[in-house]
Amino acid sequence: MSTDENARDDAPSAAREAVVAGSGLVVAALVVSGWSLGFHLDNAHNGMLGLSFTAVGLYVLRMRPRHLEGILFVSVGILHALMFFGRQYGAHDPPLPGAQWIGWIGVWPLALAVALVAWTLMAFPDGRLLSPRWRLAVLAMMAAALALSLMSALWPVDYDRTAIAVRHPLHVPGADRAQEFWEPAQACFLLFQILWTAAIVVRVLRARGDEARQLRWLMYAVVMEIAVLVAGLTILTSPVPGLLSLPLVPVAAGIAILKYRLYDIDPVINKTIVIGVMVLVITGGYVAVVLGIGAVVPAGRGLLWLVTTAVVAVLSEPLRRRAQRVADRLVYGHRTTPYEALAQITSGLDGAPEDLLAGIATTVANAVGASEVVVWVGEEDRLLPAAAWPSAVDDPGCTLSDLDCPRWQLRPVTHHGTVLGAVALRKAVGESLTVAEDRLLSDLVAQTALVIVQQRQAQHLQAAARRIVTAEDVARRRIERNLHDGAQQRLLTVGLELGVLAERVTADPSLAAHVRDVRTHLLDAIAELRDLARGLYPMVLTEQGLGAALEALADRSAVPVKLSVELDDRLPREIEAATYFLVSEALTNAARHADARLVTVCVTRVDAGVRVKVSDDGRGGATRSVGGGIQGVTDRLAALGAWLQVDSPVGGGTQILTVLPCG
């Protein structure tokens, strides 16, 4: 980027307005003064192009400063305006002062102008070319155009084809050889046309979403322009209608560049095709009847018109329907078949729950060609938008009857008579659902009900599982506390009494030994009870959190543990418990089954929650047995929306990994 461009970026918008207005004025002055010099059909298109491209380009630049396509538009416009003025000036009869040089300006840049237009079309809509290879092609094209223009600047090779009245101002030797070379070199112009056409075709094929719609505007304008030109030439034998409609192309392109979400172009094209086909067929029909039958059957003209009109009237509706189908296929492309639509939904069932309804919205849109689809979920008197196509809908919620208006095709989603939601869709203005689409929509809505039911059940199940785990933890903590305050405390008191007893019976050595034995047994029992209580819910977890609790686990582990806990704060209780029991179970397994020499435990905070990884260097080959300790941990994790990933190749150690979702 050059420095003056940056400078322009910093300049106040008044300066930009001045530049825009100034360029506009210069071009307008060139074109208007050009027109005032007389009318030459050969030059008219230059004037039209100069004016329209400059106007649209400047407008684009005013709205979006430094838009590359806008700059290209203005360049095309200025060059054409310059050429137009030059040609008009040079064509004036009698010759005006300096006509030789000024007329010359109108001729030699032709190749550059053609190439510049091609570049502009190729770079539509954002001013960027498709790939570095296309950049190379454009570079080559511009180089060729420059060479052609240079030739034309030096020798009068292109003067024959222009309406210019004056002679070439230069007298460089070798004009004949230049002319010889010029004839085949003109093939380049055809190559330029092929190049930009190819670029647009590739773009249209690759484009998706907004860009596809932008390109459709351009295509529409180009096709209409060609249609008008051809119609003008054949019917009126005049290129004037084509010339007059030339600004249509830059104007449509400008709209496409500045306006996103151009959904309205599709129905326009669609209707144009329908009307065009009908006009063609009906005109053809009249011509055929009047000329064909009129020549054979000697009947009055009035009668023939009458018959033809009757035939047309009878045929028009089926014809319109057929034309509509053709137009639909052309404009909307591939429409999902009912089978495909249902298959898409079924195959989406194993996806993430939140994606399912979005998938349904898209499927419905594709299946019935809707311009907008919203899937509402909730109850009859409170529905919320759960998914929408093409873009998300922000709505605080509404009732089913709110939605029931002519703007929307509304289908309530029900299951066993209960409203679960609604599918609302909109088609382009003037289009309605066909019988087949209607039936397909009903099927899709029925599927939607199943998806919503399934989603709700999944949510209920997880909520229930969470409640169960929470209740279990509450129970574990309560039992631990009861043991601590009750049985353990009582046994300790008994131990204390036995201690007193042991002191008092020293006189009888055998009795004293017996008392000490009893005390030892009692202390063993107390130790076992302590381990049991710790296994239920360790005090240190409640009190000190995960870090201290895992350290305590590592202290007791039968296998060496490398522990890394990176947590800033305490985590929600159920996540701490799930992590603790997961690590505890993994350490037990590593010691008992894996014959591991080292276990590495990593607990880290990640965006999605808490990541827990336990890996050992044991023999691997671990399986999840139903009812095993790891199953309990898996259930605990599932209740929190986490999945346990177990990787245990035989001989390759065991690695278990999970991410617990955590706000």
Added chain:
Amino acid sequence: MRVIVADDSVLFREGLARILAEVGFEVVAQASNATSLVDLAKQHAPDVVVTDLRMPPGFADEGIEAASAIRSIAPHVGLMLLSQYVEVHHALRLMNDFDGGVGYLLKDRVSDLGAFAVDVRRVAAGEVVIDPELVTRLVGRRREQDPLATLSDREREVLALMAQGLTNTGLSEELFVSSKTVEGYVRNIFMKLDLPPADRDHRRVLAVLRFLRQQ
């Protein structure tokens, strides 16, 4: 020797008071929670406090909090904390927060009257007492590369006793060796484990516990 006993379980507290009286302590007051313990300690100026670690209202570490409060008003009171579990992080905290004269034992220990009385007196005298089970657990902790492997059996024994808070005098009495021999053991252990020398007994316990806690 004046002692205050604190525990929320009446049975255990009464029993504890009785055995302490039996082995020659003067039980001046009994508390059933941390707040009243602190109040009673202010009133009765005890030589030593024997308290449960987990007490009302929160059943967490109220005993330690109360001990802190008592130590801040009476710096020479011995503090013996009893618990149904012994946790390393509590031991580290006690060694860190208190300048000696502190003990941390399983409640089980009170059933051996004689040994318990000795421990309470040691705490009252400003020494440190750490429960042998906790030390056994730490010494026995499995490590990937065990630095303790460089120690002789005797040195391991000395290390464990040091971790329990025994002073050099205590060590020589326990092991029936001269204080010179003990100093030799201790010097060797510190050198082999690359531990910084500690001037105070509780600092030595802290250093050893921290070392044992390393992975």
